[in-house]
Amino acid sequence: xxCKEVGELLDAYALGALGPEETGPIEEHLAxxxxxxxxxxxxxxxxxxxxxxxxLEQPREELRRRIIAQAAKEAQQKGGGLERx
Amino acid sequence: xxYPDLSDEELMARLAYRDIEAFETLYERYGTLVYSxxxxxxxxxxxxxxxxxxxxxxxxxxxxxxxxxRGRFGTWLLSATRNxxxxxxRTRGRRQNREVTTEGPQKEPAATKMADPAxxxxxxxxxxxxxxxxxxxxxxxxxxxxxxxxGGYTQKEIASLLDxxxxxxxxxxxxxxxxxxxxxxxxxKEQ
Numbered sequence: 001x002x003c004k005e006v007g008e009l010l011d012a013y014a015l016g017a018l019g020p021e022e023t024g025p026i027e028e029h030l031a032x033x034x035x036x037x038x039x040x041x042x043x044x045x046x047x048x049x050x051x052x053x054x055x056l057e058q059p060r061e062e063l064r065r066r067i068i069a070q071a072a073k074e075a076q077q078k079g080g081g082l083e084r085x
Numbered sequence: 086x087x088y089p090d091l092s093d094e095e096l097m098a099r100l101a102y103r104d105i106e107a108f109e110t111l112y113e114r115y116g117t118l119v120y121s122x123x124x125x126x127x128x129x130x131x132x133x134x135x136x137x138x139x140x141x142x143x144x145x146x147x148x149x150x151x152x153x154x155r156g157r158f159g160t161w162l163l164s165a166t167r168n169x170x171x172x173x174x175r176t177r178g179r180r181q182n183r184e185v186t187t188e189g190p191q192k193e194p195a196a197t198k199m200a201d202p203a204x205x206x207x208x209x210x211x212x213x214x215x216x217x218x219x220x221x222x223x224x225x226x227x228x229x230x231x232x233x234x235x236g237g238y239t240q241k242e243i244a245s246l247l248d249x250x251x252x253x254x255x256x257x258x259x260x261x262x263x264x265x266x267x268x269x270x271x272x273x274k275e276q
Contacts, residue, residue: 011262012255016171017233017240045273046266048156050234051122051163052208053216059120063134067116068109070138071145075103 001029006036014043089113093158100148108145115159116141118208119166125235126170136173140166157275159208171237211272218268226261229254 006029012018013026030037088096088110099107116137123136143150144162151161219227232238232246240258244251266273 008255008259012233012240012258015230015233015258015262016168016237017243017258019239019241042266042273043262045156046262046269047234048160048164049211049215049269049272050219050230050265051160051167052118052212053219054118054121054125054235056117057121057124057133058117059134059137063120063137064112064116067112067138067141068105070142071108072105074142074145075105078103 001025003029003033003036006030006033007039010036010040010043011047014040014047094153097148097151097153097158100145108141111144112141115162118159118163122163122166123170126167126174126237132173133170136166136170140169167234174237214272215269218265221268222261222264226257226264229257230261230265233258 006026009018009022009026013023018026030040088106091099091107091110093111093114096107096111100111119140120133120137123133123140124130127133127136140162143165151158155161219230222230228247229240229243232243233240238246240254241251243249244254247254
């Protein structure tokens with residue numbers, strides 16, 4: 001693929017909007033083209049910021065308890081470490 | 086030690102020593118955002134809880150996956166959450182149950198109880214900038230970007246879903262992302 005063709009698809013690539021048949025040739029090109037790689041990094045950084053736009057919803061307190069309890073249990077099983085003072 | 090005063094990176098460094106209080110502090114900071122990300126993609130509270138649990142426990146089990154040189158912790162964690170949720174949506178083939186239309190202006194829950202108000206306030210500036218940038222895009226550009234990023238649809242699937250030529254969808258993605266990059270230029274320098 002040419003840089004121009006790849007360049008036109010980098011935003012879609014960064015958003016995860018390409019099928020496997022399209023990503024293969026792009027990745028081959030990126031492996032050898034620093035310029036397109038730099039452009040991709042810009043697209044990826046912009047795409048990554050989109051995750052901050054989600055509407056906030058408060059999870060249940062139960063979720064927090066479950067996660068912390070599981071983490072503490074796994075730490076104990078592995079022989080402990082720095083537990084809560 | 087006052088854990089809320091520690092940076093994300095300092096807390097992550099303590100995770101390597103199985104410091105449960107550092108882990109709890111990271112949950113205080115990001116629990117709501119991680120859960121909300123899962124909910125936005127999965128559209129189901131139970132599945133969003135599962136994604137949040139998996140995300141945090143993976144962090145606990147292998148904190149070395151985060152490499153500070155590659156970017157901010159928060160963006161990394163939330164992107165990882167989104168990617169995991171998209172993988173599950175694709176695997177489960179649950180798309181028929183999820184919304185395909187774009188949302189109107191988003192609003193914060195009126196009485197959201199944030200565990201760490203100072204931290205959320207700091208982050209909320211960035212969130213506001215990103216949301217404003219997204220909302221000021223032409224509706225058809227915002228729609229395709231949201232379908233791709235939060236819905237996990239490919240541009241071909243979007244073309245089919247919206248009954249539009251593939252070329253039109255490609256153009257909307259490209260123009261929309263160009264405008265987003267311009268609107269977020271200051272934030273992108275910080276990343």
